Amino acid sequence: MGGPTVGGMTEQGVRWTAEQVLALAPDAASRKAGSRLGAAGPWSGTGSGEGAVWGLCKGSGSRPYQTVVDLADAAGPAYKCSCPSRKFPCKHALGLLLLRAADDGPVPAAARPPDWAGQWLASRRGRAEARKARSGTGSGAGPAADPEAARRRAERRAERVTAGATELEQRLTDLLRGGLAAAEQAGYGLWDETAARMVDAQAPGLAARVRELGAIPASGAGWPARLLEECALLHLLDQGWLRRDRLPDALAATVRSRLGLPAAPDGPPVRDRWLVLAQYDAVDPKLTTRRIWLHGAASGRTRLLLSYGAAGRAPELSLPVGLALEAELTAYPGGGSRAALGERFAAPAPAAFRPPGTSTAEAAARYGEALREDPWLDAVPVTLDRVVPVPDGDRWQLADADTDTALPLTQTARSRPGLWRLAALSGGAPVTVFGECGHRGFTPLTAWPEGAGEAVPLC
Amino acid sequence: MRDGASAGEGTTTPESSWEELVTTALLGTDRRTPAHSAPGRTAPAALLDAAAVATVRRRAGLRPAPAARRPERAPADPRPVLPAAAARRLAALLSDRSGGVPGGRRGSSPDLMELLPQWLATANAHGYAAPPQTLPALLDAARGRTDLRPAALAFAGPRALWLARLNADWRFALRAAPGGGAALPDPQDAEAVRRLWQEGLFAERAALLGALRARTPGPGRELLASTWPTERAEDRLMFLDSLRTGLSDADEPFLEQALGDRSRNVRATAAELLSALPGSALAARMAVRATACVALDRTGDPSAIVVEAPHECDAGLERDGVVAAPPAGRGERSWWLGQLVEAAPLGVWPERLGGRTPEEIVALPVADGWQGELHAAWCRAAVRQRDAAWSRALLGSPSAPEAGGPGAVSLAERAKLLAALERAERAAWVAGFIATHGLSEAFQLLGVCAVPWAPPLGRSVVDALNIARDAGSYPWSFSGVMGLAERCLDPAEAVRLEALLAIPDEREDAAPGAGGYWAEAFQRLVTTLRLRAAMTRELTPPAPPAKPPETAAQPPDAAG
Incomplete structure (x- = not known):
């Protein structure tokens, strides 16, 4: 042509x-x-x-x-x-x-x-x-902002976060002094007000966790244990911030990101063929958060891209499941999965490969390992190989085809129509399933049939 | 998952210390002094410290749970895989399942859900297997629309039944499937057939009999006869009804015997089946009785029919299926006459009425106002005996003025009569009807025409729609016919519709905005036709690899 x-x-x-x-x-x-x-x-x-x-x-x-x-x-x-x-x-x-x-x-x-x-x-x-030309030549000059002013701004914000964390510690100790039973009567009001204070303290990560606490007393049997867990992890985060100067760098970075402080991806760019494993949105009245899981064919890494859309608008980034794109990804500090999408070298194209899978026992162990780096982590991305979806009363499991162990599905997964697509795809035969494995169980996101066949999105 | 650390050692296991922490937290440290305390920490802070350690430890120690009993594997589905484009089309059709806004204007886009039945029929005709991941959506679609169920479940195949056992929402699939999903035995396997017939549930036995009658009617009837006296009356009625499939003169002795059945409904059904066999003894008896009532006028006008309705309904008549008591508001003699003529073979009439053809007979005047009664009975007989010549005669010319109005033959009866004609003749008659009478009465008649509509019929519908548009009415007065046209018009007609897509200039006498709505409706029609053409193309199996030409063995010297 x-x-x-x-x-x-x-x-x-x-x-x-x-x-x-x-x-x-x-x-x-x-x-x-x-x-x-x-x-x-x-x-x-x-x-x-x-x-x-x-x-x-x-x-x-x-x-x-x-x-x-x-x-x-x-x-x-x-x-x-x-x-x-x-x-x-x-x-x-x-x-x-x-x-x-x-x-x-x-x-x-x-x-x-x-x-x-x-x-x-x-x-x-x-x-x-x-634009490309500009960014190519402009990178040497760096941001025009005054580094001294930026440092002062960061210090001021750190002071406010410290004040917020201290205040939250006070609220938590008050709560445990009076007992969680009393919190059941307090309802959402108490937590909403505290969350608003954390927003003022410029600690959005704390605010989000506090807001979630409000829903736990109404979440059914076993709520005191769940509330204590979440309060304890919040306390751990407060303490992490207040003693951040004594933490190893990676853990301190994790604490900062959990608090919602801005961070820039700083890892070396990794060029690879990234297979799109899953894409799903969490819709909030104010914000749509899109999570895209990618798997690198050569690096073997599984990485998470986040993209956001304002109320009612879809996040701009959209990558169809099952395609692979040749691109550079840069990790965020803290050793988690999150990365930023850098330069893309070709449009996404159909990919014939699947991520390598593992067993249910290994998946659970991987979550445990990951908590060492990030004790606040709810789940890790895992591909399970040769598992069978098994009904277990009104719950479901993913059972290893070749051993007698299984991971229970999370409540979220049980209520999604994707569960039935997964069951139909399997038909009692082992399938490969990618999903998130954590303390609530396993949430399947994408599955591949036993023989040849395309990826089937489940979310 | 279970707590891997729960099998701890020592007196205080991690699990019991966690319980202890929760209890303390629930009551508050003011009421209960925590077991853990640390120097320099307040009691609540020490409790939170301990709880944080315990939480992370519990989470890190989680291990997989024992597996529950695994489901059996779904039976294999040996049908060929759906072509990729067709699979994508199916996903699109199913994703539109929730349908448009109820009662809302349809706009110019096709109604995908309405195309699903056609898609399923074509896919089933090719014998494709459903992609497993589409089964939940297929089952949901079949659950919402009972008319879709047979085709959807046939396409969904054995794995859908396997799946339906796991979800109470889809139980209907197990009920609908013959034998609850168990495969019917091979009709050749006499032993298995006999065992299922003797031991099976009613639904299984009905499905078995239906399957046998469709392929080997004789052995099917013999199977029924083998247990006939021991069947319950309502089962006898249902089984007898399934003899309609593959009905032949060979069934006559069995049906004749069923005329003496204890149940009146069984007797009536047996009589009805026998009367559909013009060579049967019952048909001959009915012929004698009916011809006794209907004759040419020997005293007055020799080219008129006189009717002398029966004066009584004796035991012989009742045994042959005649119902003695008329419905409220009908005279009993005309009621009996109708049943006699309906059950008599139509072949007796030309001889009885002066060697006339059915057309000539239908044209004869009938004395004393019996015409309506007599013609209606002949219509029912023509439908029952599937007699094309009589159906044609009774339908008359589609362009006759009385064809469009309420005549002796209602539209519903006309629709039934049309079913006895060959598809081309049927289409031509309805095309003629529409050309004369327009679309307002045509809906029911169009419903019996074969899909896709034959070219003359399609053209007459499009022309009539065009005329209706020019008359200035709104398109939704014709939404029923429009919807049918979307599903039944031959996609090749789309080309002829192009000219109708433009918005015509508004005329003074037209309904306001009607032109735009018509353009939109035609737009939707064309789009739907294109979509149907694409659907058919996508479902066409790829051509098998061409055989190497037989001349290939020869040296390729032709090119030289």
């Missing part, structure tokens, strides 16, 4: 499957609206080439909407549509990608996009190039 290729981009992006396209949708309504537009009917003037897809979609008005998706950027697809929707990507962009995902291919390859699409693509790619 004679068309101009933009540096580092693929000429023709990989054709995504319908599920992978639908994973880009910001919400269920968009997913539904998008899949209805994924047929030839409303579309005209569709085409693809130069790493982009475009088309005209007939809406209710007289002028069709102009929709373009730029797939060439390794940093993920970019969308442009003349519709008034504030959803991102809008249903037209999703419909267009679905149309392209269909095997009968009503999106013909074209030499070059029409003017309306070409102009946007050119200006977008021009900006991206400029």
Whole structure:
């Protein structure tokens, strides 16, 4: 092909499957609206080439909407549509990608996009190039901010956090002096007020943990033990902060990140083929948190990417499960799983490999080991090999196919429809399951069938 | 998981010390002095210190639990794997299951859930296996819509029944499956067939009889006859009804014997089945009785029919299935006449009525207002005997003015009569009907036409929709036909619809905004047709690898 290729981009992006396209949708309504537009009917003037897809979609008005998706950027697809929707990507962009995902291919390859699409693509790619060039040359200069001022700001914040931690210690000791039984009557009010104080103290990690304490007395049998556990871990975090100068560096970094203090990824960038193991969102009225688990084919590491979306908006980063991307990841301080996505060298492509798995006993041991680095850790990412989902009364387990041990599923996992997909995929036969293993049990996130077969997302 | 540290040593195990900590925490250190204390720490702080250590230790010590009893493996599903594109399409159709807004305007997008039945039928026709991870969604879909159940469960296959045993929400699948999911024995395996027939549950036996009648009707009937006298009356009725499948003259002796059954319902069903066999003795008896009541007028106009309805319903009539007591509001003589004519073979009438064809007979005037009664009975007979010539005659011309209005033959009866015609003739008749009478009465008739609609029928529906649009009404007055067209129109017709997608200029006499709504409705129709074409294509199995041409053995000298 004679068309101009933009540096580092693929000429023709990989054709995504319908599920992978639908994973880009910001919400269920968009997913539904998008899949209805994924047929030839409303579309005209569709085409693809130069790493982009475009088309005209007939809406209710007289002028069709102009929709373009730029797939060439390794940093993920970019969308442009003349519709008034504030959803991102809008249903037209999703419909267009679905149309392209269909095997009968009503999106013909074209030499070059029409003017309306070409102009946007050119200006977008021009900006991206400029940004890249800037960051390449600008890194030596460093941030323009005054390092002395930054140090003073950090000190002031540390003082406020210390005040908050001290106050929280006081509340906890008061609580245990009077007894947890009294806390049952106090309800949420007490904890909400304390959480607000922790927000004021600029310790969002403490605030979140305190808020969760409020729900425990209503969580059913065994709540006093769970409340004591969480109070004790909160106390441990307070104490960790107050004595951070005596902790090893890695543990001190973990304490800082658990408190919610800002940290920048500082590990060496690790370039690898990263397999997308799972992607799921935790939706809060104010914030959507997306967690993406990746597994490095060469490094063997399992890493977590976090991305956030403001109320009602999908986080921008979306990586379809089962694809692998060639990219650099940089770890955050503290030795946990969290990493930041750096440069991407190619768009995600279907991957034939699976993460290596382990046994249930090894999975439990790994969680125990990880607590040494981070005693506040709720779960670690683990791939279990050759396990069978087994009903156990009204609970479920994942049992080793070849031994008589099993990990119970968490309550969260039991209430998800993914549980039944897992049971159906297994049919009583051993499967490979990736998930999070911790003190509440195992939460399966993705499964692979016994024989050949694609990854099946469970969350 | 269990606590790996619980088997601790010493007098105070970690587990009991944890219990101790919880008790102290619950009561408060003011009321209960903690066992742990440290110099320089207040009692609550010391308790929290100890609890933190214990919590982390407990978590770090967690070990897997003993495995519960593993479920048996699901039976193997030997059917071929669904093509990847079809599997993706299925996922999309199932994800739309929750449907649109109830009562909401449908807009221009297709209703994916409505396409699921067609998708399932095509997939089942090819004999594909369902991808295991789609089974929960398939079972949920079948649970919500009973009309989907047979096709959905057939496609879902044996693993779905295995899964349904684990989830109470899906119990219906076990009830719906013949024999609760146990496979029926091979019809050739006489011993297994006999054992299941004698020992099985009613549902298993009914499924067995149904399967046998579909393939080998004779042995099926013999199996039923072997236990007939010992069956309960309601079971006899259900089993007898399954003889409808594969009914033939060979069944006559058995049915004739069932006319003497203790149960009136069994007798009536036996008589009905016999009357569907024009060569049966019952049909001959009925022919004698019916022809005695209907004749050409010998005294007045020789080309008119006179009717003399029976004066009594004797024991012989009742034994042959005639119900003596008429429903409220009907005269008993016309009630008996209707039943006689309905059960008499239609073949007797041309001879009885002057060698006329069915068309000529239907055209004859009938004296004293008996026409409605007589024609209605002939309709029922034509439906029961699946007689195409009589069905055609009774349907008449689709463009006749009375065809559209309330005549002697109701729309429901017409729909049944149409079923006796070949699919092309059926489609042509309905096409003619729509061309003359429009769409408002056509819904029921369209429902009996074969899918996809034959080209003339499809064209007449599209033309009629176009006329309705030009008349300025709203499209939702035709939403029933529109919905049918989306599911039944041949996808190849989509090309012809392109011209209808534009929004026409608003006319003064048209309903406000109707043009836009029509464009939207046609848009949805075209989109749905395209989608159906894609669905069919995706489900078409890849062509088997072509055999090497036989000439391949020869040296490739042709090119030289």
